[in-house]
Amino acid sequence: MDNDPSTTRRERRIANRRTLILEAAARLFAEKGFHRTTTRDIAEAADVSEGTLYNYFENKDELLMGIMAHLADKQHLNDRFVGDLSGDAREFLRSVLRERRETIEQSGYMLQSVLSEILVNPELRERYYQGLMLPALQSLEDHLRSRREAGQVRSDNPALTARVLIGLIQGLFLLEVLGDPEVRYNWDELSATIINVLFDGVSN
Amino acid sequence: MDNDPSTTRRERRIANRRTLILEAAARLFAEKGFHRTTTRDIAEAADVSEGTLYNYFENKDELLMGIMAHLADKQHLNDRFVGDLSGDAREFLRSVLRERRETIEQSGYMLQSVLSEILVNPELRERYYQGLMLPALQSLEDHLRSRREAGQVRSDNPALTARVLIGLIQGLFLLEVLGDPEVRYNWDELSATIINVLFDGVSN
Amino acid sequence: MDNDPSTTRRERRIANRRTLILEAAARLFAEKGFHRTTTRDIAEAADVSEGTLYNYFENKDELLMGIMAHLADKQHLNDRFVGDLSGDAREFLRSVLRERRETIEQSGYMLQSVLSEILVNPELRERYYQGLMLPALQSLEDHLRSRREAGQVRSDNPALTARVLIGLIQGLFLLEVLGDPEVRYNWDELSATIINVLFDGVSN
Amino acid sequence: MDNDPSTTRRERRIANRRTLILEAAARLFAEKGFHRTTTRDIAEAADVSEGTLYNYFENKDELLMGIMAHLADKQHLNDRFVGDLSGDAREFLRSVLRERRETIEQSGYMLQSVLSEILVNPELRERYYQGLMLPALQSLEDHLRSRREAGQVRSDNPALTARVLIGLIQGLFLLEVLGDPEVRYNWDELSATIINVLFDGVSN
DNA sequence: AATGAATGAGGTTTCATTCAT
C-alpha cells in the first residue's frame, strides 16, 4: 500500500506518461515532420493506445503546443542565467555557447520539430516569438546594455547586437540540422571562432 | 503565326504556366505549409485545373523540388558574384547583405516554403545541403581564403568563419519570418551593425 | 443501523440511483438524441462515474429499454383506468386528454427520447408496439365496444376508431415537440375542439 | 457527339447521381437510423465511392437536409392542391387521404428517416416545422376557413381544427411505421372511418 | 493540352466498454 499523501504511484505514472508521449511525439516530428507522423505512430512509440493520447492531449496540435511549452520552460531557466554579470564578457559568451550546445544535444529534436511548423503556421509562430524569442532577445539585450555601461563591450544598438548573436545561434542550429559536419563535429573550435570574430572582428 | 524558331508562343506560354504554378505553390506553402496546402488550392491560385498541375509536375513533391531548383538557380548567380575580389572587404560584405535583402524580398516565400520541409525531410535536406548550402559555404570560404592571402582579413579557419556568416544570415532570415520588427523594418541599421561587429568586434 | 426488513437504506439509495441515471439519460436523449449523447454526458448529468453506469445497466442500449419499461409502467396504469365505463362518453374523452396532458408534462421527454429511436430501430419498435401501443389500442377498442353496446357511441369498426383516437394523440404530441404554439399553449381549447369534432363532426 | 446545348449526357448523369445517393441514404436512414448508417453503407448502396458522396454533399448532415428539401418540394405541390375548393368537403378529405397514402407509399421512408432525427435535433426540427409543417397547417386552415364561409363545414377555430387533421395524419403514419396492420393493410376502410368520424362524429 | 469528377487509402478523433485500484 502506498500511502504517500503528496504523489501516489498512480499520479506519478500519469505525470510520466504525459512526458513520455511528448518526447515520443517530438522525436517523430523531428524525424519525419508533424504531418507525416500519424497519431498511430506516436501511440506506438509511446507504447500507449491511440485513445490514450487523447486523454493527455486534446488533439494532435496540442502535442506541438506541449513541446513548445517544454522548450519555453527550459529557455526561461537560461534567460535567468543570462542575467548573471559576474565573470568577464568572453567567459559569458563561452558559457552561453556551451549551454546552448548542451540544450541542443538534449532536446534539439524538440526545437527541430517545432521550428518546421513555426515557419508555416502563423499562430504557432506568434506564440513562439512571444514566448521564446522575445524573452531571449530581451534578456540578452539587457545583458549587453549592462556590460556596455560597465565599459566591457562596445555596442551602438544593443537590440540589434542581440539579434546578431541570437540569429547566429539559430542559424548554426539550422546548419547542424542540415548535417554540416563542421558545425556538428567541430563545435569547440567553432565556438572559439565565434568568440574570436564577435569580440575582435576579422579586420586586419 | 509565330515563326520565331527558338521559342514559339506556345512554348513561352507553357514555360510561363509552369512558373505560374510554381509561384502560386510556393506562396501557399509559405502561408500555410506544404501539407496544409492542397493541390486544389494550388490549382485555384494558379488558375488552372487540378488535372493540369499533373501535366507540369509529376506529383506534389515535385513542386517542392521545382521551388528548390529555382532557388538553386538564383543562388548560383550569387555564388559567382561572391568570386569577385575587387572592392574592399567591408564593401563586399555590404553588397552580400544588400543582395541578400533583395533576394529575400523577391523570393523569401520560396525559401520559407522549402525550409520548413527541409527541417523534417531527410531526402530534401540532403538535396538542399548539397545543392545550395555547400556551394554557398564553399565559395564564401574560397573568398575568405583569398582575402586572407591578400592580407585583407584575419581568419584562422576560413571554413568555420564562413559558417559564422552564412549561419548568421540564415538565422536572421528566421527572425524575419518570425516577424521581428528590428530585422524586418530596420535592415539598413542592422546591416551596419553586422559589418561593424564582424569586422571590428564588440571588444572594448 | 436500518433494520427495516423490506427495503434497507442501501437498497433505496440504489433504486434511487438507477432512477436518477434513467432520468438523466432520458432528458439528454430528448435534448440531443440517443447517439449524440455519450455515456460520459449521462454520467456527468447523473453525477456518477462512467464505470458506475455499468453497475446499473448492462450497456447503453439498456438505458433505452429502461426508459421504455418506465413508460410502459405508467401506461398500464392508464390502461386500467380506460376500463372504467362510469361517466358519460364525452367526460371519458375529456379525462383521457387531461390525463394525457399530465403524462406528457411529467415525462414527455421520456416518450420523445424513445420515439426517435423507435422510428429507426426495428427491435425496439416491436417492443414498443407490443408493450405499449397494442395494449392501449386494445383497451380503447374494448372501451368503445362497450360504449357502443350501451348505445352511447356509434362505431362501425371500433378497432379503426381506436386507431383514429390514438393516432390523433400521438400526432399532437409530435406537433407539440415541433414547438407548435397552438398545441403547446392552448391545450384546453384544443381539447374542447377535439371532443367537439370527434363527437359531433364538422359537417354542417 | 452529344451537342444538346441544354443538358449534356454528363450533366444528366450527375443530376441523377445526386438523387441516387439521396434515395439510398434515405432508405438506409429509415431502416437503421441516421447514426447507425455509415457513409460507407450509403456509398455502397448508391454504388459510388465514399469520396464521391462528398462531391455531392458537404457532409453527412447535408444528406438529411437534402432529404428534407425533397420532402418540402413534394409537400408544396400538395399545398397548392389544398387550395382547390371545387368538389364537396368530404370529397376533398377523401382526396387528401388518398394523396397522402400515395405519398407515403412512394417516399414514406424519406419521412421516416427525417422524422427520427427531427425529434431530437432542435435545428432540424425548426427547419421542418417552418418549411413543412407550418405551410401545411396554414393552407389547411385557409381551406377550412373558406369552406366555413361557404357554409360547408362547422369550425369554431380553424387553426385548431387544422391541427386535429394534420396531427391525425402524422399519428397514423407513426402507427403505420410501428407496423400496425390495421393501418397498413386496411387503409381504405380506415379512410372511410376517418371521414365518417370527422364529419359526423361518433355521437349517437 | 486541359478539365474536373471519381476514387479509395489513410488520417484524426470519438466513445462504449473494461478493469485495476
Added chain:
DNA sequence: TATGAATGAAACCTCATTCAT
C-alpha cells in the same frame, strides 16, 4: 461499490492522383 484511465474499433472526412471526355 465506485471510480476513471486505458483501450481500440470504427466513424467521418480529406486529398493526391487518375482518366474519360
